[in-house]
Amino acid sequence: MSVAAGDIDTQLLVIGGGLAGFAAALEAAEAGASVLLIEKQGEIGGSSAMSGGCLAFAGTYLQRAQGIEDSDELLFKDLREVGQMENDEALVRAYVENQLDTYEWLCRHGVVFLAALEASSGQSVPRVHNVDPADMVRTLAARCKESGRVKVMLNTAAERLLCDEKGRVTGVQARANGKPVTIKAQVDVIVASGGFCRNAELVHRFAPQYDQAFFIGGAGNVGDGLKMAWKLGAGLRDMAYIKGTYGKHPVDEHNNHSLLAVYKGAIAVNQEGRRFVDESISYKLLGDACMQQSDGSTYQIFDQPIYDSGDNRVRILDFERRTEEGLMIKADSLDALARMIEVPIEVLRKTVDAYNRHVDAGHDPEFRRKALVHNHGALVRIDTAPFYAYPSTAAVFGTYCGLVIDADMHVLDVFDERIPGLLAAGEVVGGFHGGAYMTGSALGKAAIFGRIAARSALAGERQGQLSRTLRAV
Amino acid sequence: MRLLVLLSGIVDSKWPLTADPAAAGALPRKLSPFDESALECALKLRDADPSVRISATVVAPRVEETLLRTVASHRLDGVAGLEIAEAMLWDARAYSALLAAIVTREAGADLVLLGREFGDGDDGVLAPCLAEALQWPLVGLAQEIVRNASGWDLLRERGELEEHIHLPGPLLASVTNDRRNRLRHPLMKNVAMAKKQAFAITAADAATPAVRLQGLREGPVMRLATPCRMIRGSINEQAAELAVLLRGRS
Secondary structure: OEEEOOEEEEOEEEEOOOHHHHHHHHHHHHOOOOEEEEOOOOOOOHHHHHOOOEEEOOOOHHHHHOOOOOOHHHHHHHHHHHOOOOOOHHHHHHHHHHHHHHHHHHHHOOOOOOOOEEOOOOOOOOOEEEOOHHHHHHHHHHHHHHHOOEEEEOOEEEEEEEEOOOOOEEEEEEEEOOEEEEEEEOOOEEEOOOOOOOOHHHHHHHOHHHOOOEEOOOOOOOOHHHHHHHHOOEOEEOHHHOOOEEEEOOOOOOOOOOOOHHHHOOEEEEOOOOEOOOOOOOHHHHHHHHHOOHHHOEEEEEEHHHHHOOOOOOHHHOHHHHHHOOOOEEEOOHHHHHHHHOOOHHHHHHHHHHHHHHHHHOOOOOOOOOOOEOOEOOOOOOOOOOEEEEEEEEEEOOOOOEEOEOOOOEEEEOOOOEEEEEEEOHHHEOOOOOOOOOOOHHHHHHHHHHHHHHHHHHHHHHHHHHHHHHHHO | OEEEEEEOOEEOOOOOOOOOHHHHHOOOEEOOHHHHHHHHHHHHHHHHOOOOEEEEEEEEOOOOHHHHHHHHOOOOOEEEEEEOOHHHHHOHHHHHHHHHHHHHHOOOOOEEEEEOOOOOOOOOOHHHHHHHHHOOOEEEEEOEEEEEOOEEEEEEEEOOEEEEEEEOOOEEEEEOOOHHHOOOOOOHHHHHHHHHOOOEEEEOOOOOOOOOOOOOOOOOOOOOOOOOOOOOOOHHHHHHHHHHHHHOOO
């Protein structure tokens, strides 16, 4: 890697210092490449570090140790189902085929997974593997540094992709600490710059129904990677499926994580005291349903046994912490709870009574709920005081849509042809999630697709070297 | 039953402080932790008895609608703002006379709540002055208030002991913050309603303060030079050592 005044050369350029970027950089470095990773913000981590720290893997040691039977096939089926078959089968297959190896790769590099495993959105078995997400990115960054092959430039924002006369992406025009700089990549450019949930205008263009929602994500997630590739003719996918995640407290400004008591047996009711959805579906779809209720605000209603089934090692199931934060509403009776959340007492009582009858009968004729979450867990009655309400709305944590890519992470143009020299990974890509979202598949995708992108870039480089050698011969 | 909560607010620490009197008065305010506790005590009384009516008046040199909306988002029966002269904060007698007039206007209030250190620059005399002006009993540092058949039960902690005070109404209580009275989050529907609400903000015209604000000046910046250490010994010994330490800084 050489540095001239305002001009930098590198072998592989990675844009974005979140999980996808560092997974790509480390994979490439360990294959012998020199990598420059640029991050627009003053620190690494991006949205990855702010996330709930859940990764969806199947067939891991942790699962086996807890007697959980999971497999590539079941993961594939769940991913396709939760994505409502709108996702790209080839990308789902790429995730599944590389997930277990990536889990072990993360472990080998020092990422620590908690013993707690939970079933969450879109999962037929418990496969939420929990980490401290900021620590995970820092760990990979440390391994990158140790490799001696990765240079990280903070406060460096890519502004435009540069192409040669044949249309091959050769680098970026960037701004480093406010000064313009040209970065040239000998191999490829991997865009891992995240989504655009912090760009209200861009979100409005694709999902105006979320204008009033919370937007929580890395400050740098304004869609600059997406727009740079878009300018070169990149195709876009899944833009119609931008959704908020259900379970964010609607007025608290301190805890930005969702709480999913519904996946432990709670029901969701609106301000009128009525259920409005099958609570076992993906929290993205729950988010959509929630935004259609009065003030976009609802309540998760549950009782003490459901409260006790929470897991304070898992952020989205940490009921105790939310109680300590003063976010949980608790009452000795359903009537008292109804008064506190100002829903009609009679209506809430009837709603809970009807739900309990459905549980007993094993059939929910109103919303056809069959499980706690996706296909996992038997429904439970809500009848043991004290009772709880968790005010809940939808928050857009990530956009989970964007650039069309193939299974090797090459960015495709609007005619589904590769844009030479350009790959993408992480939240900036579309096509993987489809209509909804499985818990842990965004962070999982960041790590898995980041590694695949690096391997594809280097495979292309080796192929190029071979071609050049053959031509010389 | 009618409750009146007097709220003052504090300068929002998210904004940089300034020594310019005009700019200082314009700094955005938010509820203090003690304001919040006083309001939560009132809400708890309403939880126990839905017939309770709660009014709140925000009294400050400058009252912003944003702060009034924050208060109104708890679905109170009345929320108003009263702007006072900046110098009023340094004249507890004039200030308490003004507050007594507000209480008198709210004819029939059974309980008046205010947060500890309400708008008095932390000298703690405003609540006693107000009690004197009203000729009402005062309980300071209250943490929990419950209605009983003959009046009020108030709780306050003294070290490891709990003190329970039983008094008939009407009553003035100054509330300190406590895990039991942490202000709840408002319901979203009430936040939405408060956004549409209109508020009356009036300027105080009576009880001209006896003092006049000449200006504000930045205090000297104290620089810590002593390494951190625990101050040990009895309370008196600790106080004496702390006094020596502070004198050394002046």
